Amino acid sequence: MDLATLIGLLLGFAAIILGFFLEGGQAGALFSLTAAIIVFGGTIGATVVSFNLKDLKRVPVLLVLAFKEREYDKDELIEQIVNIAVQARRDSLLSLEDSLEGIDDKFLKRGLQLIIDRIDTPVLRDVLENDIYYMEERHRTGISMFDTAGGYAPTMGIIGTVIGLINVLGRMSSPDTIAPAIAVAFIATLYGIASANLFWLPIAAKLKAKNSDEILYRSLTVEGLLAIQERENPNFIEEKLQSFLEEKDHKTERAVRRVKDEVA
Numbered sequence: 001m002d003l004a005t006l007i008g009l010l011l012g013f014a015a016i017i018l019g020f021f022l023e024g025g026q027a028g029a030l031f032s033l034t035a036a037i038i039v040f041g042g043t044i045g046a047t048v049v050s051f052n053l054k055d056l057k058r059v060p061v062l063l064v065l066a067f068k069e070r071e072y073d074k075d076e077l078i079e080q081i082v083n084i085a086v087q088a089r090r091d092s093l094l095s096l097e098d099s100l101e102g103i104d105d106k107f108l109k110r111g112l113q114l115i116i117d118r119i120d121t122p123v124l125r126d127v128l129e130n131d132i133y134y135m136e137e138r139h140r141t142g143i144s145m146f147d148t149a150g151g152y153a154p155t156m157g158i159i160g161t162v163i164g165l166i167n168v169l170g171r172m173s174s175p176d177t178i179a180p181a182i183a184v185a186f187i188a189t190l191y192g193i194a195s196a197n198l199f200w201l202p203i204a205a206k207l208k209a210k211n212s213d214e215i216l217y218r219s220l221t222v223e224g225l226l227a228i229q230e231r232e233n234p235n236f237i238e239e240k241l242q243s244f245l246e247e248k249d250h251k252t253e254r255a256v257r258r259v260k261d262e263v264a
Contacts (some may be wrong), residue, residue, distance in 0.1 A: 036191060078241045081108075085232070085234040100113065115229050135215075216245075
């Protein structure tokens with residue numbers, strides 16, 4: 001499990017609840033079934049309208065992915081690619097077929113199969129980069145669902161508050177009930193803003209970071225496969241991939257910081 005995601009969510013919600021109690025609030029005042037129905041039901045409903053059913057079915061998988069720890073060991077990948085390059089230069093590209101069974105990475109395995117099948121280098125690059133492109137498009141759609149929900153939630157909170165205030169105006173003849181009714185009305189705004197900034201948008205940002213990491217890993221794989229295809233010196237391949245990794249890591253770090261700034 002990705003502890004950073006879990007700890008961050010718990011810390012965020014705990015801070016709000018603790019701050020509420022420190023101001024003398026009562027636990028019951030934070031809970032309103034009506035506000036929850038309006039905000040969460042309205043947010044989910046509006047998001048469902050914005051996407052097709054096929055994409056929406058992936059939401060549980062995306063949530064699991066956001067909380068799941070997945071390490072992309074790039075150093076291990078480089079070592080594996082270098083070992084494959086050594087075998088290809090020592091024996092032949094066809095000899096790599098015997099090594100396919102021991103490779104767990106489906107993307108790397110597919111690329112090696114294309115090399116064994118004597119696919120031309122430009123075609124090999126196009127095929128692998130298309131795979132990355134369509135993967136990124138799938139991820140982008142999933143991420144945009146959480147971004148969209150994060151945009152709708154505060155608005156649904158305001159709608160809930162307006163509905164609550166309408167009910168308050170209908171009770172003007174009973175002054176004793178006005179103050180509690182106003183408090184309940186504003187709970188909807190709290191639900192909307194809190195859910196957007198402590199759940200929907202942070203989950204989207206986490207998925208963006210994971211997407212960037214996977215793209216980097218696959219891009220590194222593509223460069224390694226193309227070098228194997230060209231029968232380049234294994235030592236040169238290792239040096240090139242290490243320098244490629246350092247450059248891409250810097251770009252990824254800047255991209256992640258930019259995502260966090262946008263969410264903030």
